[in-house]
Each structure stands twice: as C-alpha cells, then as structure tokens.
Amino acid sequence: MAGAEWESLEQCLEKNLPLADLREVKRILYGKETRELHLPSGAFEAASKGDFELRGYGFEAAEEQQRRPRIVRVGLVQNRTPLPADTPVVKQVTALHRRIEAITEVAATCGVNIICFQEAWTMPFAFCTRERLPWTEFAESAEDGPTIRFCQELARKHDMVVVSPILERDAEHGDVLWNTAVVISNSGAILGKTRKNHIPRVGDFNESTYYMEGNLGHPVFQTQFGRIAVNICYGRHHPLNWLMYSVNGAEIIFNPSATVGALSCGCESCTLHPPWRPAGKMLYSSRSSTVCLISENVIDGESLWPIEARNAAIANHCFTCAINRVGEERFPNEFTSGDGKKAHRDFGYFYGSSYVAAPDGSRTPGLSRNQDGLLVTELDLNLCRQVNDIWGFKMTGRYEMYAQELAEAVKPNYSPNIVKE
Amino acid sequence: MAGAEWESLEQCLEKNLPLADLREVKRILYGKETRELHLPSGAFEAASKGDFELRGYGFEAAEEQQRRPRIVRVGLVQNRTPLPADTPVVKQVTALHRRIEAITEVAATCGVNIICFQEAWTMPFAFCTRERLPWTEFAESAEDGPTIRFCQELARKHDMVVVSPILERDAEHGDVLWNTAVVISNSGAILGKTRKNHIPRVGDFNESTYYMEGNLGHPVFQTQFGRIAVNICYGRHHPLNWLMYSVNGAEIIFNPSATVGALSCGCESCTLHPPWRPAGKMLYSSRSSTVCLISENVIDGESLWPIEARNAAIANHCFTCAINRVGEERFPNEFTSGDGKKAHRDFGYFYGSSYVAAPDGSRTPGLSRNQDGLLVTELDLNLCRQVNDIWGFKMTGRYEMYAQELAEAVKPNYSPNIVKE
Numbered sequence: 001m002a003g004a005e006w007e008s009l010e011q012c013l014e015k016n017l018p019l020a021d022l023r024e025v026k027r028i029l030y031g032k033e034t035r036e037l038h039l040p041s042g043a044f045e046a047a048s049k050g051d052f053e054l055r056g057y058g059f060e061a062a063e064e065q066q067r068r069p070r071i072v073r074v075g076l077v078q079n080r081t082p083l084p085a086d087t088p089v090v091k092q093v094t095a096l097h098r099r100i101e102a103i104t105e106v107a108a109t110c111g112v113n114i115i116c117f118q119e120a121w122t123m124p125f126a127f128c129t130r131e132r133l134p135w136t137e138f139a140e141s142a143e144d145g146p147t148i149r150f151c152q153e154l155a156r157k158h159d160m161v162v163v164s165p166i167l168e169r170d171a172e173h174g175d176v177l178w179n180t181a182v183v184i185s186n187s188g189a190i191l192g193k194t195r196k197n198h199i200p201r202v203g204d205f206n207e208s209t210y211y212m213e214g215n216l217g218h219p220v221f222q223t224q225f226g227r228i229a230v231n232i233c234y235g236r237h238h239p240l241n242w243l244m245y246s247v248n249g250a251e252i253i254f255n256p257s258a259t260v261g262a263l264s265c266g267c268e269s270c271t272l273h274p275p276w277r278p279a280g281k282m283l284y285s286s287r288s289s290t291v292c293l294i295s296e297n298v299i300d301g302e303s304l305w306p307i308e309a310r311n312a313a314i315a316n317h318c319f320t321c322a323i324n325r326v327g328e329e330r331f332p333n334e335f336t337s338g339d340g341k342k343a344h345r346d347f348g349y350f351y352g353s354s355y356v357a358a359p360d361g362s363r364t365p366g367l368s369r370n371q372d373g374l375l376v377t378e379l380d381l382n383l384c385r386q387v388n389d390i391w392g393f394k395m396t397g398r399y400e401m402y403a404q405e406l407a408e409a410v411k412p413n414y415s416p417n418i419v420k421e
Numbered sequence: 422m423a424g425a426e427w428e429s430l431e432q433c434l435e436k437n438l439p440l441a442d443l444r445e446v447k448r449i450l451y452g453k454e455t456r457e458l459h460l461p462s463g464a465f466e467a468a469s470k471g472d473f474e475l476r477g478y479g480f481e482a483a484e485e486q487q488r489r490p491r492i493v494r495v496g497l498v499q500n501r502t503p504l505p506a507d508t509p510v511v512k513q514v515t516a517l518h519r520r521i522e523a524i525t526e527v528a529a530t531c532g533v534n535i536i537c538f539q540e541a542w543t544m545p546f547a548f549c550t551r552e553r554l555p556w557t558e559f560a561e562s563a564e565d566g567p568t569i570r571f572c573q574e575l576a577r578k579h580d581m582v583v584v585s586p587i588l589e590r591d592a593e594h595g596d597v598l599w600n601t602a603v604v605i606s607n608s609g610a611i612l613g614k615t616r617k618n619h620i621p622r623v624g625d626f627n628e629s630t631y632y633m634e635g636n637l638g639h640p641v642f643q644t645q646f647g648r649i650a651v652n653i654c655y656g657r658h659h660p661l662n663w664l665m666y667s668v669n670g671a672e673i674i675f676n677p678s679a680t681v682g683a684l685s686c687g688c689e690s691c692t693l694h695p696p697w698r699p700a701g702k703m704l705y706s707s708r709s710s711t712v713c714l715i716s717e718n719v720i721d722g723e724s725l726w727p728i729e730a731r732n733a734a735i736a737n738h739c740f741t742c743a744i745n746r747v748g749e750e751r752f753p754n755e756f757t758s759g760d761g762k763k764a765h766r767d768f769g770y771f772y773g774s775s776y777v778a779a780p781d782g783s784r785t786p787g788l789s790r791n792q793d794g795l796l797v798t799e800l801d802l803n804l805c806r807q808v809n810d811i812w813g814f815k816m817t818g819r820y821e822m823y824a825q826e827l828a829e830a831v832k833p834n835y836s837p838n839i840v841k842e
Contacts, residue, residue, distance in 0.1 A: 009449050012442050021433050028430050029450075031724035185842050192840040198817045213819065218826065222841045237814050239660030239736050240823040247830045248837040303452035304735055304782045311732035314725055315660050361725045393658050396619045398634065400831045402661040405639065406824035409668045416669040419613040420643045421606050 008353065010365040031362030034059060037378055043109045050102050052079070053373035056110065057356070057364040059319075061380035070381040072225040074252060074319075075112035077103050077121075078354045079372040080327035085124040089137045093122050097150050103374050108158040110376045113186070113225040115154075116163035116323060119233045119256040120179065122147050123167060124329045128204035128347050131333065136210070139169035142182045142193045156188035161223045163230055165256040167211075168193070177211040181230040181256065183221045191221050196232035197241050204260075204337050204347055205234070218244035226251045226381045233257040236308045236322070239315065246316035247399075251381045254321045255309050260348030261302035302351055306366075313357035317388040319379050326352040326372060359387040429774065431786040452783030455480055458799055464530045471523050473500070474794035477531065478777070478785040480740075482801035491802040493646040495673060495740075496533035496581075498524050498542075499775045500793040501748035506545040510558045514543050518571050524795050529579040531797045534607070534646040536575075537584035537744060540654045540677040541600065543568050544588060545750045549625035549768050552754065557631070560590035563603045563614045577609035582644045584651055586677040588632075589614070598632040602651040602677065604642045612642050617653035618662050625681075625758050625768055626655070639665035647672045647802045654678040657729045657743070660736065667737035668820075672802045675742045676730050681769035682723035723772055727787075734778035738809040740800050747773040747793060780808040 006012070017025060026033065037056030047054035061069065082095040100117060107115050119125075123138035140147050151162045161184065168180035179196035195214025199207050218241070220229045229250035235241040236255050245253050309322035327350055334343035353366035356377040367373035388394060408414055427433070434446060447454065458477030468475035482490065503516040521538060528536050540546075544559035561568050572585045582605065589601035600617035616635025620628050639662070641650045650671035656662040657676045666674050730743035748771055755764035774787035777798040788794035809815060829835055 006445050009446060012438070012446055016439065016442060017433070017437050021437060024427050025430060025433055027721060028723055028727070031721055183840075187842065189842055191842055198819065200813075200817070202812055213817075217838055220837065220839050222839050227839065234817075237736060237812070238818060239664065239732075240818070240820075243660065244823065244826050244830075247827075249839055300448060300452055300782075302449055306449070307728055307732050307735065307782070311660075311728050314728065315658060361721075361728070391623055391658070392621075396621070396634075396655075397659060397661070398619065399661075399827050402665065403824055403827035403831060405665050406668075406820050407828065409665075410821045410824060416641065417638060418641050418643050418648065418670055419604075421608065421610055421612055 006369060008366055008368055030365070032360060034362060034364050037376060039110045039376060043106050046106045046109070047374065050106070051372065052103060053368050053371045054106065054110075054376070055365070055367060055373070056376040056378075058378035059358045059362065059380065059383060061383035061386055064382060067382055070226065071378060072114065072252075072381060073110065073112045073376055073378050074321060074356065075104075075107040075110070075115040076321050076323045076354045076356065076367075076375040076377070077107075077115065077117050077373075078323055078326050078352045078367055079103070079118065079121075080325070081124045081329060085126065085329055086332045089134050092124070093138065093147070096122050097147070099372075101154065103372070104154050104158065104160070107374055107376065108160065110374075112160060112376055114161040114163065114223065114228060114252070116230075116254040116256055116321060117165060118323050118325045119165045119258045120167050121165055121256070124331070125258040125325070125347060125350075126329075126331060127207045127210055128337070129331050129333060129335050130206050130209050136167075136177065139167040139177050141171060142166065142168045142180050143190065145169075148182055148184070148190065151182070151184050152188045152190070155184045155186055159186045161186050161225060161228070163228070163254055163256070165230070165232060168195075178214065179207065179211050179232055181232060181254075183223075183228070183230070186224055191223065192219060194219050194230050196235060198235045198238050200234040203339065204335075218248050220245060220248040220250045228252045228254065230254045230256065231312075233259065236312065239312070242312035242316055242320070246318050250318055251384050252319045252321065252379065253312065253316075254323065256323045258325050258350060259301055259305065261300060261351045302353075305351070305353055306355070306363075309355075310357040310361070310363055313359055313363075314361045315393060317359040317384050317391065317393060319359065319381075319384070320357045321354075321377075322357070323354045324352055325350040326368075326370060359384050427790060429787055429790055451786070452779075453781060455783060455785050458797060460531045460797060464527050467527045467530070468795065471527070472793065473524060474789050474792045475527065475531075475797070476786070476788060476794070477797040477799075479799035480779045480783065480801065480804060482804035482807055485803060488803055491647065492799060493535060493673075493802060494531065494533045494797055494799050495742060495777065496525075496528040496531070496536040497742050497744045497775045497777065497788075497796040497798070498528075498536065498538050498794075499744055499747050499773045499788055500524070500539065500542075501746070502545045502750060506547065506750055507753045510555050513545070514559065514568070517543050518568070520793075522575065524793070525575050525579065525581070528795055528797065529581065531795075533579075533581060533797055535582040535584065535644065535649060535673070537651075537675040537677055537742060538586060539744050539746045540586045540679045541588050542586055542677070545752070546679045546746070546768060546771075547750075547752060548628045548631055549758070550752050550754060550756050551627050551630050557588075557598065560588040560598050562592060563587065563589045563601050564611065566590075569603055569605070569611065572603070572605050573609045573611070576605045576607055580607045582607050582646060582649070584649070584675055584677070586651070586653060589616075599635065600628065600632050600653055602653055602675075604644075604649070604651070607645055612644065613640060615640050615651050615653075617656060619656045619659050621655040624760065625756075639669050641666060641669040641671045649673045649675065651675045651677065652733075654680065657733065660733070663733035663737055663741070667739050671739055672805050673740045673742065673800065674733065674737075675744065677744045679746050679771060680722055680726065682721060682772045723774075726772070726774055727776070727784075730776075731778040731782070731784055734780055734784075735782045736814060738780045738805050738812065738814060740780065740802075740805070741778045742775075742798075743778070744775045745773055746771040747789075747791060780805050
C-alpha cells in the first residue's frame with residue numbers, strides 16, 4: 001500500500017472517497033476539473049500491448065471573438081530504462097530508441113503535436129556514480145548524433161515537434177559535456193537547443209561533476225503549434241528560471257526531469273528496508289528507536305513534485321509539463337550518497353507521476369508512480385493570455401525594481417535590508 | 422459536503438482513507454509528518470469557550486554541534502469580522518480588538534513568541550465596493566493609531582512579537598492610504614513597517630482604487646526570536662517578492678491574506694446557488710446547459726492556496742505562514758464584480774485554511790475552512806540553513822545572470838529571445 005507498489009494519489013482517492021467528497025478534494029487539490037480526452041481505442045490497445053499507461057486530458061479556454069482557439073496536443077513520456085545499466089552502451093541506447101519509437105507511434109495516433117521525453121532519456125541516470133566510462137559514452141552531438149537523427153525521423157514521420165533531452169558532447173567547444181534539450185521542428189529540422197541552467201549538488205545528483213550550468217540563456221522556440229521552452233530538471237526549483245522563459249514568451253514550458261523520492265537515512269532500519277520499498281507499516285511508525293520515518297536530515301522530494309511546476313504555471317500564466325522517469329536503476333559499482341548510508345548500487349525510486357499544469361492553476365492527474373506512460377493533454381493556448389489579463393502578474397510584476405534589487409544584492413559588499421530594534 | 426460547510430481537506434482524508442493509504446497520501450501531499458504539539462488543556466478549553474479552533478504542530482531540525490536549536494513558536498490567527506459591515510466603524514474595530522485580544526491571550530498560554538493577524542484585520546475587506554466612506558475611516562497611523570497602541574500593549578503583556586497588518590493612513594505624506602503591516606517588538610517598541618508590494622486588480626479585489634504598490638522595498642525585521650518578513654496577500658503570487666525577503670535574510674515570511682474561493686460565473690444557476698454554497702451535486706455536473714461548474718472565465722483560487730506559499734518556502738529555504746480570513750462579508754450597497762454577474766452585496770467565501778510550510782517542503786495541516794482559529798507552530802529555525810546547505814538553491818541561483826536578463830527585459834525595445842525555423 002505504499003512505496004513503489006502504490007500506484008498514484010488519484011487512484012487512492014478515487015477508490016476511497018465518497019463522490020461528493022472526492023469532488024471537493026479534487027477541486028482543492030487540482031482546481032477546475034480537466035476534461036477526459038477521447039482517444040482512439042486502438043491507442044489504448046497498443047498501449048496495453050506495449051505495457052505502458054495511456055491517459056488523456058483537456059484544458060478549456062473561453063471563446064474569443066478575435067482569435068480562434070489555439071488547440072495543441074502535447075505528449076509527455078515517462079519510462080524505465082529497459083536494459084540493466086551494465087549492458088553495452090549501444091544496446092541500451094537502441095533499446096531506448098525502440099521503446100520511445102513505440103510510444104511515439106501511439107502518441108501520433110492520439111494526435112500529439114509536441115512530444116517531450118524525460119531528461120537524459122537515452123541513458124540511465126548514472127551521475128550518482130561519479131565514474132566517467134562508460135557513462136560519458138552516452139553523450140552525443142546535439143547537431144548530428146544518432147539520437148538527434150532518430151528524433152528527426154520521428155518528427156518528419158509524425159509531423160510532430162520533438163523535444164529530446166540528451167547528454168550532449170560539444171565537440172566544437174573543447175569536447176565538454178552539457179545537459180541539453182534539442183528541439184526538433186515538425187518539419188524535421190533542428191530548431192535549436194537549450195541547456196540546463198541550474199545544476200544540482202544534492203544527494204546522488206552529482207551532476208556538477210560532469211557538466212556546467214547552461215550558457216544559452218532562456219531561449220523560446222516558435223513552433224507551428226505554439227511557443228515552447230524547456231526548463232530541465234533542477235531548474236524547476238528556481239522561480240527565476242521559469243520566469244525568464246515566460247518573459248521571453250513561452251506558452252508551454254517542459255520540465256523533463258529525473259527525480260527520486262525519499263532517500264534512506266542510513267539507519268539500520270532504512271538500510272534493511274529502503275523507504276521506497278517499505279515493509280508494511282514499519283517505516284511509518286515514526287520516532288521509535290528501531291524504525292524511522294525518513295529521518296531528520298533527509299528530504300522527501302516527492303512531496304515537492306506536485307508543487308513546483310504547478311506554481312510556475314500559476315506564476316507565469318503558462319502551461320508547464322512535469323516529466324519524471326520511472327523505476328529503480330542499479331549500477332555495477334558501489335557508490336555512497338553523502339548521507340551516512342552504506343555504499344550501495346541503486347539510485348532510489350524514480351516515482352513517475354508526470355503531469356501538466358495550466359495557467360489557471362488546474363492540473364491533470366499524474367501518470368502512475370511505477371509504470372511507463374504517455375500523458376496526452378490538449379491545451380488551448382488562448383488560456384495563457386486570458387489568465388494573464390485576469391490575474392495580471394506580469395503587469396503587476398515590478399520587474400524593474402527587482403532587476404535593481406538583485407543587481408545590488410549580488411554585490412560583494414551588499415548589506416541586507418535588516419531592521420533592528 | 423462541499424462549499425462553506427465542508428470543514429477541511431485533512432478532516433475529509435482522515436475520515437475516509439485506510440491508515441496505510443492515509444500515510445502515503447499525507448506523505449505525498451504534505452511531506453514529512455509534522456509533530457503534534459502538546460498544548461495546555463486550559464488553552465483548548467479557552468478556545469472552545471471562545472468558539473475558535475486551536476491546533477499545534479512542530480517542525481524538527483537536525484542537531485548541530487555549533488548551534489543550539491533555535492526554537493520559536495509562531496501563532497497564525499484567522500477570523501471572521503464579528504459585526505456586520507454596516508455597524509459603526511468604532512464598534513467594528515472595538516469588536517475586532519476584543520476578539521484578537523482573546524485569541525492572543527490563548528496564544529500566550531501556548532508559548533507563542535510571534536503572532537501574526539490576517540490582512541487588514543481591523544476591518545471588513547471592503548475594497549470590492551469602490552466606495553470611500555466609511556471604509557477609509559478604518560485607516561490608521563502605523564506609528565500611533567489605536568490599533569498599534571493596542572498591539573503594543575499585547576506585545577508587552579505577552580512578551581510577544583506582534584505582526585499587525587492594517588490599512589494605513591500616512592499623514593506625513595499627503596494623507597495617502599497604504600496596505601501595511603506593522604511589526605512590533607516583544608518589548609512593545611515599533612520595530613518598523615512594511616507595505617504590500619503588489620496590488621491586485623482581480624475580481625472584487627479593487628485595491629488599486631485605494632492604495633499604490635509599496636515603496637519600502639523588502640525589509641526584514643530582526644526580532645529576538647528570529648528574522649521575519651511580511652509578504653502581504655497578492656504578493657504571494659510573485660516569486661520575486663518572496664525571493665527578495667529571503668535574500669535579505671528572512672527565516673520566516675508571513676503572508677497575511679484575504680482571499681476567496683471560486684466566484685460565481687454569472688449564469689442563472691450560479692446566481693441562484695453561488696459555488697461557495699452549492700446545492701447538492703448540482704454545481705458539479707459540469708457542462709450541462711442549465712447548471713455549471715464555475716464556468717470558463719472564472720478561476721478557483723482555493724486550489725492555488727496550498728501551492729504558492731509552500732512553493733516559496735521550498736524555493737527560499739525558509740518558513741512561510743499563509744493566513745486567510747474566514748466567512749462571508751456582506752456590504753450595505755450593491756456592487757458588481759466585472760464578471761457579468763448581477764450586482765450583489767457579498768464578497769464570496771473567505772475559506773480560512775491557514776497553514777505553515779517549512780523549508781524542506783513539509784507543511785502543517787490547514788486550519789478549518791469556516792471557523793475562527795489559532796494555529797500554533799513550533800519551528801527550529803536551524804532547519805533553514807540546513808536545507809540551504811543540502812539543496813543549495815541560493816548557491817546555484819545565478820542571480821547575477823537574472824539581474825542582467827531582467828534589466829534587459831524591462832527595456833522598451835527589448836526583443837524576446839525567440840528562435841524561429
């Protein structure tokens with residue numbers, strides 16, 4: 001009933017709450033109800049055969065006189081790495097290409113116009129190891145690597161914009177690595193690339209070992225279906241990152257991520273029963289001497305997941321698409337996590353739960369916590385400006401004041417505005 | 422089972438979910454469990470007698486070698502206006518003083534060190550009317566008005582820091598009004614004041630009719646119990662506002678607010694059965710021709726309430742305290758709301774639900790949606806720096822880049838960074 005086996009918040013609420021309560025709970029938790037999207041039955045059959053979840057939702061906007069509805073369907077893909085991390089690199093990449101090809105095929109039958117895959121989707125999230133080979137061999141050129149060529153084919157075949165987050169090898173600039181998303185037009189042309197602007201140094205996310213903060217600013221890509229941007233993973237914790245994409249005109253901001261839930265605290269109980277694989281109720285009987293509920297110095301990131309991308313949709317009058325990978329990834333060599341825990345080989349539990357949030361603060365239910373999935377969501381982009389006109393956070397944003405205050409605050413001799421008695 | 426009668430999300434979940442599911446739901450919704458605080462039984466008796474809810478929770482931090490725990494208890498007060506809005510001004514203010522005095526008395530027995538009242542707590546939230554008299558008569562000097570003197574007495578008597586959000590009349594600067602919070606030291610001295618930095622023009626929140634955006638920047642107040650700041654109401658929608666308080670060193674940011682849930686859409690059904698007083702299931706059978714679920718152009722702010730202050734606690738490694746008022750307020754003269762709805766006299770339903778969020782993303786349950794209440798929360802301020810050291814959003818924040826980008830973005834000739842095919 002908990003941990004990895006626990007399917008989703010929504011499923012649990014739907015199973016247990018009386019209908020009237022369920023509606024009120026959903027209203028408070030999710031805002032205005034999203035419409036269920038009618039998707040072709042063949043798509044559900046293909047998803048079932050391919051062993052992945054398929055869900056569809058739609059957000060509405062008011063009718064306008066001067067603009068037609070600007071309807072776009074986005075597809076969010078979450079998945080496990082199909083092969084173990086010690087399989088040869090090329091085999092792993094090929095298996096991932098095949099998996100994504102199959103899911104994208106279904107997305108096409110669902111009318112998806114823009115698809116986005118998870119962060120560094122062609123590889124296991126191996127940065128916890130701090131090892132170089134073979135992990136750096138997953139890096140590719142963002143201009144003509146095999147994955148980009150593969151995505152260009154998908155884009156052309158399905159008339160679909162493809163957002164492909166990869167580990168980039170930049171041969172033109174000292175052969176360095178970047179955490180990059182390549183945006184491919186539905187024509188098959190590479191529209192451009194964007195890089196992860198904020199790099200974590202948290203727990204197993206040793207990414208600063210491999211690549212630096214992005215140097216491409218906050219580009220927004222004008223596609224045939226709307227203006228999109230990509231805020232990669234840890235950048236979702238930084239409200240200014242979302243803001244600058246929005247200031248540059250993004251109507252949809254994708255947030256391809258790789259994030260795990262509660263980590264073990266290193267106590268004996270946790271080591272025996274990692275929190276993401278709890279043994280019955282044990283780990284939840286907090287404050288006993290022999291068992292613990294994710295102890296003091298560990299943070300349960302899963303409770304943040306529903307908050308941050310959704311807050312960004314609200315604050316910036318745009319749609320945000322939060323995508324996480326699924327499952328456990330095990331590595332050949334032991335590594336430690338800087339948390340007092342014994343050396344181990346697994347990276348915790350990627351809890352899926354991908355979702356879309358709208359500018360009015362409403363959101364779709366999440367995909368499963370433990371299954372591959374495709375979330376198809378129909379947006380009317382007119383909602384962005386409509387909410388902007390109602391709430392006016394940009395109009396009332398006072399950015400000039402903040403530009404000045406921030407410019408002051410970063411000076412080495414800045415004296416914070418603290419009032420004392 | 423819905424609308425005003427519906428007590429709270431937490432109560433509903435606790436009543437209906439099996440224990441194992443409840444724990445998992447709470448973990449995902451609220452993060453690490455908050456400890457229930459042991460408060461004196463006399464306090465509960467006084468609260469019961471005084472007809473207000475009393476709840477207590479505690480957040481933990483890890484032990485450190487070089488710092489002792491920095492324990493502080495904050496009190497959040499939410500309340501109705503006890504007298505109708507057409508009662509003479511002085512009587513209304515006096516009744517509110519008496520109400521707050523009684524609640525603060527209980528807070529003192531609960532060991533509260535810093536108490537914060539709701540936005541413009543000495544008056545009904547009359548800005549929906551756009552009328553001046555008598556509402557502007559609720560305005561007071563922030564230096565020596567009767568409410569400030571009243572709060573100074575409370576502060577001295579209870580050795581308590583008092584945060585008092587009022588409508589300020591600034592006689593020294595052209596007699597203008599401000600939406601202000603006065604911070605009174607536990608010594609009884611006025612520590613200073615801070616003003617609402619972002620003013621809404623949304624629905625019935627016609628506040629820009631009465632006062633301008635605050636001109637005092639982002640001051641932080643060093644109290645005996647920790648560094649605090651006050652982000653008033655609509656400022657919670659602005660991530661940069663929270664950020665600057667945090668950059669100036671705030672460990673606790675109060676967000677005294679007055680906010681209502683779903684508004685009527687103006688259709689016949691809504692006019693007969695306002696969404697905050699639903700008639701059975703009717704209003705939830707969306708998309709029928711005769712009834713509607715809060716229609717297209719109306720936003721249900723209640724679903725945003727759990728998101729924004731909590732996101733700010735996460736993003737800024739600090740505690741945030743979200744306070745809302747309770748109940749319906751009716752005004753003598755009809756007014757319209759700019760939403761096609763007929764003229765009416767009420768301002769919707771202030772849904773209470775005050776809560777505290779911690780830097781690790783966990784939060785307390787909310788107070789009731791429909792009862793006066795006092796939320797006592799014990800914080801260990803050491804948690805702020807501990808989380809800062811783990812997640813490092815400030816270290817990885819790249820504020821210099823954003824200061825530059827924002828400074829560019831506000832220029833009249835700014836050309837957004839949009840990539841086209």
